[in-house]
Amino acid sequence: MTSPIKPPKGNWWDQPVNRRESIWLGLGVGWALVLFGWMSAFTRIGDQNPIGxxxxxxxxxxxxxxxxxxxxxxxxxxxxxxxxxxxxxxxxxxxxxxxxxxxxxxxxxxxxxxxxxxxxxxxxxxxxxxxxxxxxxxxxxxxxxxxxxxxxxxxxxxxxxxxxxxxxxxxxxxxxxxxxxxx
Amino acid sequence: MTHALDVFGWFDNEYDDDGFRTCSVTGFDVHRTVENHVKLFGVTAVVFLLIGGLFATTVATTRWELIGLLEPGDYYKHLSMHAWSMLLFWIVFMEVAILYVGGPMVLGRKLPLPSLAKVGYVVMIAGVLTIYYAIWTASGNPVADNAPLLTAYVPLEVNPLFYAGAIVYIVGIVVAALPFFLTIWYEKRENGGTLPLVTFGAFVTGIIAVEALVGGLVAFAGALAYNFGLAEWFDAGVYRQWFWIIGHGTQQINLVAMIVVWYLFTHVLAGAEVVSEKVSRTAFILYLFFINLGAAHHLMVDPGLSVGWRVWNTSYAFYGATFASLVHAFTIPAGLEAGRRKRGKGGGLFGWLTSAPWKNPMFSTSIFAIILFGFLGGITGVMMGQLQLNMSWHNTFATVGHFHSTVVLGTTVTFMGVVYFVIRTMFMREFVSSKLASFQPYLYCSAMAVTALMMMYLGILYGIPRRTAEVVRNIPRTDFSLIEAAPLFNVFGVFALLAITGGALFVLLAVGSLLFGDRIEPGGNGDLVADGGLEMATDPEDPVHAYEMRGTFVLCLFFLGVFVVAYALNWFLLTQLWSIGA
The missing domain is CATH 2.60.40.420 (Cupredoxins -  blue copper proteins)
Known part of the structure; x- marks a missing residue:
């Protein structure tokens, strides 16, 4: 069921996800958005860009x-x-x-x-x-x-x-x- | 039955009439063909680790200019030998072995068409020897015959044999990987159903590998054609794009392969379980689609590429893979935490960690690799992958620090654990010294971590360039030097030598155990089995996601905090600079 070396049985897709895991997923998405947003914005507002x-x-x-x-x-x-x-x-x-x-x-x-x-x-x-x-x-x-x-x-x-x-x-x-x- | 040529008794396990035996640690039904090829590729890999390690000694003691061992011409040759031996030979031979474990061994199948594995092996070796020859005979004449280093950037004049050898090597890898893909094909056709997570991950690794290798074929074939004057258009910029598909792509194979090993080892050796099949598999799928775009990070400060191309490829496309890594950063320790709590081994916040089998080098290597790869390799990789921050990282010694954190502290450390595992459970040999085997990962990882950190400090704080024989104490034809960096280089040098000692200890233990280790009788590896055995993981009445994961959550929050601080510091340093860019 939850062994990485055995095929999962039944409907494994619909197994519930632990609440802390879900929170972490949210944090991960949020951080990736910050990374992207800042890099992208800095090309417009920043003074140091490798652009020419x-x-x-x-x-x-x-x-x-x-x-x-x-x-x-x-x-x-x-x-x-x-x-x-x-x-x-x-x-x-x-x-x-x-x-x-x-x-x-x-x-x-x-x-x-x-x-x-x-x-x-x-x-x-x-x-x-x-x-x-x-x-x-x-x-x-x-x-x-x-x-x-x-x-x-x-x-x-x-x-x-x-x-x-x-x-x-x-x-x-x-x-x-x-x-x-x-x- | 011992084969007449098997003088060390390395291939003489007892199998039943169908050629299978049951592993007492993992419960796998191991077929002779699978096991023997895992051993073959694994032992060969250790030979390349030894060769690469010898060159690590000469390279490190040259860069530590207090010693300044080699002349520049020799240095670039030794550096090329070190890079190819470690990155491409040691690691890829191990990866073929890992594919055979993750596929046919986990599934309890024979290795289909084992002759292909042997042909692939021979072709790979032919490629290796050609590459070694081309590197070692390079005259160093700048307009005729340069050391290739890892990258052999067009239009640098490099012996065409080098590119030819690289092509042969790549073809060999693809051939050796075919039995793995056939295994998946047969399994799906005969049994259908969902693959086990480890096999699924190995399959994703295999696909990413083929993508990377095809990119490499184009790169090296194009370079060869350019070399012969047949393809003028295959210039510096075109080559860089294709080269990094394999140059970075092979490191993505490492990443996914070691994550597969982490899932396997934390489960088999410490009772970890998969807290969510859905989440872990989705993360693998994200790798499949996005991780090859990591290659774009090498082109951040290249001319000729639009801002949009660079920002999109390194961020949005690539953060799909970064996110996947953040997912595994949670799910693997969470699996360990929940699995051990389920087994009654996890009191308090971190009891699941403190009670873990830390003396087992197969377990400790995986955990050290997770931690060090994440904190040192992962964070720095994402930072230097930002368009602007790349200006302060590109081609500095800090870059070298970054990839020694990913490829050495992550991959090599993990694979050392795999070699230990193969020795104990497949060669069925005791370690010549179990105390030293327990100690070795601690020595190697701590020394290598300091070495990598020093590389990063030297690169970022003193602007030390990579790939140079001499820059700190003397730069020819000028009074300028980077002598302020000398004290930090002393720390680097001492710890690099300590790390090399740890690596040498590994090779001694591995080879010593294979030659002189006591033979383990079938069923005699009981000390490796996870607390409570592996059967608990298959109990549908006791789902693992219901157990606490708060220790992991705290660790991950700490990780994110370090990430944010490191990110802010790097940006602070960058914004102190004069203004640059349109």
Whole structure:
């Protein structure tokens, strides 16, 4: 009757369910609704969403775009690019990040164009002063993902690769220098 | 009758003229063909656990950069060996054995077409050897021949033999599973009626397995074609979608298979009963429809997928399966509580738990797995499966902590219990040391739980990436490092080595008992039988749902409380970040 290794006899579907079990089922449904509701609502009201337009792109097109970005940018003495507009290109390749280092301002929204020339990489960014504040996005060849970001604290932000891309993977590092904005 | 080749006497139980014997613990009518194949797949699985465990040692002591054992090139090879040995070989060989237990053994049938099981076994082994060869001979040249790791993401240059081996392995599994499906077919055709819950669960496991495996066939065949330049369109994004059908799907097989084992073991060893067939079976059905959508969680921070696709697949579709897990989280302990109260073993709120057979490693493994899988693996899985929270989990060491909580603390621990059970009740051997056998789950689970927690802290609080040979003490070509994480890595390292010791102890006990354990005579496993025997469960006058389940209710409320707090903390951390996203 209630053995898991014997076929249940009679009308087992209509057997009563213990009251506490029913309460738990209700709690489970309620919690699943909360999980869904919050995630869904946060895409509208929240400030941290992995959302942006994606465009198909070939390696050659991408190289042209990144070169144009670097040409238009002012190159500082330390080799860092100060972008001309609000677009920033960060493109992974074995084993560094093209487009970095870059100098950005706080309080200004930039469109990050994330992609890869060769294989899959992981865009993993954190400020040097607070390692627990980190964001991780996946980057793939053939797809240019435009994700807006606006920094509110100045500092040096480090980008590591966190998807295995070959034996030199561990040295794939770049920096984003965020300075106090003029506004 | 001992076969001439059976030098260890592993396949020599006494059977009646029809080839059956009755198990004194479970009451199953066990046919020789079923039992022998369970033993074959089970023993082979332990060999892969040993291999995977050896590589766990080298991988852990490399990531613990204080030791920093391996050079990067070797590290990625060892990591690939560890991942495939554990996730795909140890676990899947066990799962084939579990299907044979859940199907023909529970139903008291022969294994239909046992030759298929043998063919499947040989093909699986051929796949395993090909995969091992491709991994081990990888030159590490980034533009030619990379270690595949688990995922072998297109367009990473990987030896095509690797994909071929994976395809062969998958075909082998499907062939080995066929006798199980035939069993269900014959049973339904000849006897009709409702399947026992354990068999029903095993059937659901089998279906989910085939779904996952077919996805894997497409993924690896597509990757192979891409490798030969035949399918340019099978690119990174397409491969990721197909790969995760098997990549995550195999973990869903684990989940459902271990839940089946939990229902079986809590019943057989401790007198648990099914408090509601309707609720438990509905939960299995929910898995059938929804759990494969867990695969979408791997694509949360991928480009090219719409918000709607991601939110729907990871939430509404997937919470169908999350809910199913919440259901089992109640029904299994509730079955134990009500069943033991019925047997007079459950005074007070938790008397049913304190009086349980904690020294029996088959029982303790299942209970530890339920608790640790739920608190560490389940909660973190749902959190990192949220679109936004995934940004702080994706590809960090915390992810590794999550799946060591599900796959190791859940599945491996449960399956260790299954191996103990097979040794005692099928190989009919005493443990070489019953004290050590009782102790082993405590050592392994506690050390592994701390290890997994440390992985999560390291990933979330220090942003430590996964899949890297070196990042804490040194990053080549820059002064930046994650050295602040070094102290926590010391805790990780010590507990990882303790856990590996616990795993080694398991292999020693298993192999030692098979070789040197005293033989148990038929009927000699009386100490394993649940209090009050199993007959009580079939008494229609004494329904189990009428017994108290308040202890379980309290435990589940505590679980939900921890869930809510962990969820809130993760969101708090996320909202401290700079703004990102359209």
């Amino acid at each position: 337009e994606t465009y198909r792109v070939t390696e050659d097109e991408l190289r042209e775009k990144v070169d144009a970005f670097k040409d238009a940018a002012e190159e500082r003495e330390d080799g860092a690019y100060v972008p001309d507009g609000d677009d920033v290109f960060v493109v992974g390749q074995r084993f560094d990040w093209d487009g970095l280092p870059v100098v950005l301002e706080t309080g200004r929204e930039y469109d990050f164009h994330l992609s890869s020339y060769d294989v899959q990489h992981g865009f993993s960014i954190r400020p040097e002063h607070a390692l627990s504040q980190q964001i991780n996005l996946h980057v793939m060849p053939g797809e240019e993902w435009v994700v807006p970001m606006e920094f509110d604290e100045p500092g040096t932000y480090h980008v590591l690769c966190n998807e295995f891309c070959g034996e030199g993977h561990r040295g794939m590092h770049g920096t984003i220098i965020v300075e106090e904005g003029s506004q």
